[in-house]
Amino acid sequence: MASETRRTHHQVTFAVLAAGVNAYALLQSLVTPVLPTIQADLHTNQNTVTWVLTAYLLSASIFTPIMGRLGDMIGKERVFVATLSALAAGSLLAALATNVQVMIIARVVQGIGGGVLPLAFGIIRDEFPREKLSGAVGAIASLSAVGAGLGIVLAGPIVHALDYHWLFWLPMILTIAAAVAAAIFVPESPVRTPGRISFLPAVLLSSWLVALLVALSQAPSWGWASGKVIGLFAAALVLAVCWVAVERAAATPLIDMSMMRRPAVWTNNLVALLFGVGMYAVFAFLPEFVQTPKSTGYGFGASITQSGLILLPMTVTMFLVGLGASGFAARVGGKTVVLLGSLVGTTSMALLAFAHTHTWELYLATAVMGVGFGLAFAAMSTLIVSAVPPEQTGVASGMNANIRTIGGSIGAALMASVVTAGPAADGLPREAGYTHGFAMLGGALLVAAFAAVLIPVGARARRVEFVHESAQEAAHGAAHAPHAAVPGGTVGRDTVTGDAVAGDRAE
Incomplete structure (x- = not known):
């Protein structure tokens, strides 16, 4: 009865988790379009100010699996609140920073917030009704990517109306509200994995x-x-x-290597790496592309706000597609959805590479990109969560998110090398640099499509919970559900779809 009481309020739990994930995701990208402003205000140089991004990335890469493991050990809700508290503290320090050294330290503290994703997935896995699990996981995964894209869209208006310090004040307010709500409304998950870090x-x-x-x-x-x-x-x-x-x-x-070797885990992690290459490189370089002066012959001379709006169609389509991706995956299979998302994403990169003469072409490309990313991210997260035991949900989903972040750093670095190779006489990149760069990102997503083909399908690709039922209960279930009773009273149940599955535990 206690379990059922916890689950009657899963909508409230989801809203709290979504708020925390969005705060972290916004901070991934809010500062990207305004680094020159931060550089001037803090009296530093370009190489140093890039550490405002790098420090956050490094910290998140380190703390994501650690916080996920701590949540599995001592309680996901408790660690979720602590993670949000660290994110709020880092935001406060960043908002008050008067020099670049303090700003970098603040970003390191904010990076602890990387733990919100594995912890949110773990709480959903432990607390939600089985029939709601797939949709909730997919929606949180999509929201994390949408938030990152939305940060670039909102940065310009916030800086224009206020100043760049509010890029930290506003997420801090949201994070504090989410932390308080989590402490009050999110139940402590009962699943524990004894051990230590x-x-x-x-x-x-x-x-x-x-x-x-x-x-x-x-x-x-x-x-x-x-x-x-x-x-x-x-x-x-x-x-x-x-x-x-x-x-x-x-x-x-800290991370179970036998778990990481599971076919459903390593294949999805490979796809996540390649999608990270594409997504974060677009976030970093598409605004720069449209802000290039018109005098170059290819730039649009866009403002920070205008360049952010180019990515708005992606955030909208990614969110909408992410909400419906779980139902689509239930019909055609998660592997098919990831494959389709990879191919759609490849198409969007081809549009950016070869069709960028008019702004409507860019809007079309980012809208298509949102469809591809929304499909793939929602399906990948569900496949990862359903491929591991409940006690490993935090670490497995944390590493998947972490690998996507690492892919983003690889993509941004590679894109920078390609775009800046052979600059024009005025020091600005040539149009060919962007063409080659976006084509390279399209190639990465095409490789992701090949990797998606390797994702296992069928009962062995699913994490199955076995419940012991009496012969009478099994017979009753057989009469009311699309599966057969299993002799001996043992029924396998898919934790994502809720369907019963006969056979051995999937590994």
Whole structure:
């Protein structure tokens, strides 16, 4: 009865989770269009101000799996509130920052908020009715991407009406409200995974991610063939190998490597990596493309607000498609939805690469992009959550989101190298640079389509909960549901669709 009482208010729980996820997602992108403004106000240079983004990315990459693991251990609701509190504290510090060093520290603190995604997925998995699970997971996944796109759209109007400090004040207010609501309304999840956070795996994870992301973020300025970049890549590789070895030997690993090897997990993670390459590079470079002066012959001379509006169709279509993606996936299968999303996304990148003479072409391209991303993100998140045991939901979904972030850093760094190669006499990029860059992103999503083909289907691709029913209960269920009773009273039930499945537990 207690379980049913918790679940009667799942709509309120969803609203609170959505508010927290949106606050984190907004902070991913709100500062992107206004870095030059921050640079001038804090009296710093371009290389240093980029760490306002890099520090946030590094911190989120490190804390996402750690906070997910803590939630699995000590309670997802409790850690969700703590994560939102850290996000609010970082926003307060950023809003009050008077120099770039304090701003970077604030962004590191905000990065702890990366834990909201795995924790939200875990709470949904533990608390929602089975028939609502797939739709809720897909909607949260879509909202996380929509929020990131919406941040770029809102940045211009906020700065124009107020100033850039409100890019942190407003998310802070939203985050505090979400934290208070979570403490009051979100029930503590009953699922626990006893254990502890092993320091060595956490340090190694942090170290190889830092080495990798610093190399990727600095390669355009240092040079891809420079000794520092090559050295960091080598260090990242060595540290990653050591991390995997330590995790495999640990009694309580931070991330279960056997879980990461599940076909439904690693294939979706590969797709997430490639989608991250495309999405975050577009967020970073499409506004820059349309802000390029008209004197170049290809730019639109758009303002910050106008360049943000170019991405508005993507946020709208991504949100709407994400809401309906779970029902579509139930009919045609999650794998098919991810594949379709990859192909639609590839089409949108082709439009950006070869059809960008008029603004309506850009609006069309971003609208199509939202359809592709909305389909893929919603289906991937559902597949990940349904592929692992409940106690591993936080870590598995956290790593999926984390891998997408890492893909974003790779995409942004590669896009920067391609776009800035062979600049014009005035120092601005040539149109060919953007054409080649967007075509490269289209190629990444085409590879994602091939990776989607590898996602397993059928009962073995689904996480199945087995419940023991009496022969009478099984017979009653057989008469009222589209499945047969299983001799011996054991019925497998798909945790996403709610359908009963006969056979062994899917691995």
